[in-house]
Amino acid sequence: MLIFEKSRAGRRATAQAPLQESDLDGLPQQFRRRQSASMPEVSEMQVVRHYTQLSQKNFSIDTHFYPLGSCTMKYNPRASNSLASLPGFLARHPLAPETHSQGFMGCMYDLQEMLKEATGMFAVSLSPAAGAQGEFAGVAMIRAYHDARGDDARNEILVPDAAHGTNPASAVMCGYKVREIPTGGDGDIDVEALKGVLGPQTAGIMLTNPSTVGVFERRIKEIAGLVHEAGGLLYYDGANLNAILGKVRPGDMGFDVIHMNLHKTFSTPHGGGGPGAGPVGVSERLEPYLPVPMVAQDGADYVWLTEDNRAESIGRLSAFAGNAGVLLRAYIYARLLGRDGMHRVAEFSTLNANYLLKRLTDAGFDAAYPQRRASHEFILTLKRQARELGVNTMDFAKRLLDFGVHAPTTYFPLLVPECLLIEPTETEAQDELDRFVDSMTAILQEAQNDPERVKSAPHDLPVRRLDDVRAARDLDLAWKG
Amino acid sequence: MPFIPHTEADIQAMLAIIGAPDIDTLFDEIPQALRCGELEKIPQGMSEMEVGRLMNVRARQDGQPLCFIGAGAYDHHIPAAVWQLATRGEFYTAYTPYQAEASQGTLQLLYEFQSMMTALTVMDVSNTSLYDGASALAEAVLMAVRANRKSKSKRILLPRSLHPAYRRVVHSIVRNQGIELVELPFDMESGQTDPEGLEQYAGEDFAALVIPQCNFFGVLESVDELTDWAHANRMLAVAVANPVALAVLQPPGEWGEQGADICCGEGQPLGAPLASGGPYFGFLTCTQKLVRQMPGRIIGRTLDLDGKTGFTLTLQAREQHIRRSKATSNxxxxxxxxxxxxxxHMSLLGAQGLERVAAACHANTGKLVKALSGLPGVSPVFKGAVFHERVLRLPLETKDALRSLAAHNVLGGYDLSADYPELGNAVLVCATEMRSDEDIEQYRSKLERVINARIQTPCKLKPDW
Incomplete structure (x- = not known):
């Protein structure tokens, strides 16, 4: 039942609004609304009960194992939320003067410095609001760099065929054409194919490492050399930074520009779809183009760097300073972890992924890249099961929900048929991983003995499989009363 | 180890199954030469208590000044239930509802959100948010360029009276796609977009006219005339609105003869704390005709296998994970x-609650303006009617006045002199429902002393009182 359907005319949550009705006399009639908006009229308790009950229909990290590949669904420390929500932080107006912002700015400055060190980049701007905006900023900086040198014939960005969809979409938003590079049978980029497409039209290449197929790109130094030789720049998609934190740094691999997903690697909440934060880091030659605002230190004071003192910046991407509250949560997480904690993120996420991969292949599942180590995630392909049992990846995913596990990422990357991209993260214990193996094994047995049971899953959730075709055909996007 | 559950015995058992002697072996595909050592510049980890101490010091460091700044971020009361519910783990730690059956809570809530935003703006459809108001406008501009098939120009009319940061953000985001932004002047007397400045572009090819209600000066624009003018000139009308103001102002769907085509704005006034500028959210609503050009997630109501109502992500063929380089947005x-x-927040307040908040802000800003205008040399700059912000002229440099006020813990408004030098010593002030009569009197008395000190010692920047 929708909140609108619980509404009764005249019912109010009266404590929530100002007690006195104020005068609107200063607003001429011509500008006024003639009819009140059609909103629910409900009591405070009805609201609390309604949304509490809705929340209980969700799977979340706090309630379920959530091995959604490429999304790094690890535990979000409660301290990050409560400390970022201290009144002094919540009450600060984004345009408060620097004299009244030193505490907040100090946190941002420290975070910039820590991210520089963790990624091996020369400078960092925290302002992009999410990974995709970080990608946009990164590609825009690549363009600004080429433009500033008068090197404006470069009109092409290269992306691997396995890349996140945001990569080509971000490149297009920066006015580039996109050309895809094939992935070799071992999961690494096809370097020969890359050589064939590099040229004076190449503005840059966007790579994730470990790649979206869950393995480390071993020839990264060679690739960096080739791209640089052709005059292009290397962009690092930080989606998988969790796999290498404290082990190897994008700056040392030869990347010129990177974005980080703090809602992944730095454990800020995913919030049912966001907010994220997508800071960007750059090598020295791209430093002038970083998006504003940034925080700098001037003697003992912190000061803002804006369009006024950074003329070559690609500019501003949101009205104020990006998702400041998310940045604070990431900062708190980074301080809790410290340098040793960061090494351990990569170590234990990699240990968990390799353990799960071994146990699942022992249980009869096929790894997409059996000859490779897993990074912090890995891919299974259910091609064989789909062919032999008529039970596909989506069926497995839906049946997992009945077992109380959020499904891994399905059908991505597109080049591996019937794939599951599985990322356990470092915060899961061995027993939870074992339970996942048990669930997968049980579903495999079911698929052999009672395939209909799997194909019609889920059975124990608030709804069964939904009619997506109907949703897109008979659009019902808002309650109409 | 913070947040890592493994015991030493777990580690050994897991390594034995993998067949690796130690964890480091698992990184053997990374070329040795690339491996980094200690991250020396990152400090050692701290306990929760120690980090708590650090953050408490920093959160208190800047005091709690009395704030009369609006300029795109507004200090409203947020009911206690809002964040207690929103930070429930089931909302806080879920992700994008890709698995609809396991995400019906978030999906239904988002459908309710879409319903509330379409009701507030009187538009047909809503997405489930963009990053903030400014980036939502950039997406609205891109959407208008794609959607307006009558226009070949990729040119957009953007009023100078629009928030300066919004104009900068739109520029940063759309400039690489060859889109040209043409600035419309405002009328120095009313503060509204200048009709004559507009008329010079009649008959020219533009994809859209952007119409802020209210504009950055707090002034109400003649939205009916602007919308009709845009349509008469084959442009789309893109509204930029404050959602709290919409509780009492004519909704964009009813502007002019046909209504605006796209409406966007900053969602922060609906339950997000000021929090240094984010996270907030941008909202975007539009007419049914444009739904397939919309960026971002959209939720649809549908049926499951048993015919039961459920909710799911829909029209995903617009999005980057399906359409890649041909998506409507990244x-x-x-x-x-x-x-x-x-x-x-909207459920708790309802339409009437939002109307009361809007009216209280309007009345409070009226009181503030009246109180300050009684001071020598202080007067409203524009004659146009306002919602909850107004531009005042000061008898001294705005920068100096604000600095002196801030030294005494009053944040006196937004300094307009850098963005609008033509306005002279001007400041944009705002008093939401959160400011009491005593707060307003504090501002008045402090500004009075600043002005008096200035008159007595005209060369001094900071009065010593």
């Missing part, structure tokens, strides 16, 4: 948690 992660808060 957006993936949005501002879901802020939308969760906004939906709860």
């Amino acid at each position: 957006i993936c992660t949005n501002q879901g948690l802020m939308v969760t808060a906004a939906t709860i």
Whole structure:
């Protein structure tokens, strides 16, 4: 039942609004609304009960194992939320003067410095609001760099065929054409194919490492050399930074520009779809183009760097300073972890992924890249099961929900048929991983003995499989009363 | 080890199964030469208690000044239930509802959000958020360029009276796609977009006219005339609106003869704390005709196998994970948690509650303006009617006045002199429902002393009182 359907005319949550009705006399009639908006009229308790009950229909990290590949669904420390929500932080107006912002700015400055060190980049701007905006900023900086040198014939960005969809979409938003590079049978980029497409039209290449197929790109130094030789720049998609934190740094691999997903690697909440934060880091030659605002230190004071003192910046991407509250949560997480904690993120996420991969292949599942180590995630392909049992990846995913596990990422990357991209993260214990193996094994047995049971899953959730075709055909996007 | 559950015995057992002697072996595909050593510049980890101490010091460091700044971020009361519910783990730690059956809570809430935003703006459809108001306008501009098939120009009319940061953000985001932004002047007397400045572009090819209500000066624009003018000139009308103001102002869907085509704005006034500028959320609503050009997630109501009502992500063929380089936008992660808060916030307040908040802000800003205008040399700059912000002229440099006020813990408004030098010593002030009569009197008395000190010692920047 929708909140609108619980509404009764005249019912109010009266404590929530100002007690006195104020005068609107200063607003001429011509500008006024003639009819009140059609909103629910409900009591405070009805609201609390309604949304509490809705929340209980969700799977979340706090309630379920959530091995959604490429999304790094690890535990979000409660301290990050409560400390970022201290009144002094919540009450600060984004345009408060620097004299009244030193505490907040100090946190941002420290975070910039820590991210520089963790990624091996020369400078960092925290302002992009999410990974995709970080990608946009990164590609825009690549363009600004080429433009500033008068090197404006470069009109092409290269992306691997396995890349996140945001990569080509971000490149297009920066006015580039996109050309895809094939992935070799071992999961690494096809370097020969890359050589064939590099040229004076190449503005840059966007790579994730470990790649979206869950393995480390071993020839990264060679690739960096080739791209640089052709005059292009290397962009690092930080989606998988969790796999290498404290082990190897994008700056040392030869990347010129990177974005980080703090809602992944730095454990800020995913919030049912966001907010994220997508800071960007750059090598020295791209430093002038970083998006504003940034925080700098001037003697003992912190000061803002804006369009006024950074003329070559690609500019501003949101009205104020990006998702400041998310940045604070990431900062708190980074301080809790410290340098040793960061090494351990990569170590234990990699240990968990390799353990799960071994146990699942022992249980009869096929790894997409059996000859490779897993990074912090890995891919299974259910091609064989789909062919032999008529039970596909989506069926497995839906049946997992009945077992109380959020499904891994399905059908991505597109080049591996019937794939599951599985990322356990470092915060899961061995027993939870074992339970996942048990669930997968049980579903495999079911698929052999009672395939209909799997194909019609889920059975124990608030709804069964939904009619997506109907949703897109008979659009019902808002309650109409 | 913080947040890592493994015991030494677990580690050994897991390594034995993998067949690796130690964890480091698992990184053997990374060329040795690339491996980094200690991250020396990152400090050692701290306990929760120690980090708590650090953050408490920093949160208190800047005091709690009395704030009369608006300029795109507004200090409203947020009911206690809003964030207690929004930070429930089931909302806070879920992700994009890719698995609909396991995400019906978030999906239904988002459908309710879409319903509330379409009701507030009187538009047909809503997405489930963009990053903030400014980036939502950039997406609206891109959407208008794609959608307006009558226009070949990729040119957009953007009023100078629009928030300066919004104009900068739109520029940063659209400039690489060859889109040209043409600035419309405002009338120095009313503060509204100048009709004559507009008329010079009649008959020219533009994809859209952007119409802020209210504009950055707090002034109400003649939205009916602007919308009709845009349509008569084959442009789309893109509204930029404050959602709290919409509780009492004519909704964009009813502007002019046909209504605006796209409406966007900053969602922060609906339950997001000021919090240094984010996370907030941008909202975007439009006519049914344009729904397939919309960026971002959209939720649809449908049926399951048993004919039971359920909710799911829909029209995904617009999005980057399906359409890749041909997507309507690159957006993936949005501002879901802020939308969760906004939906709860709107449910608690309802239309009448939002109207009361809007009216209280309007009345409070009226009181503030009246109180300050009684001071020598202080007067409203524009004659146009305002919602909850107004531009005042000061008898001294705005920068100096604000600095002196801030030294005494009053944040006196937004200094307009850098963005609008033509306005002279001007400041944009705002008093939401959160400011009491005593707060307003504090501002008045402090400004009075600043002005008096200035008159007595005209060369001094900081009066010593």
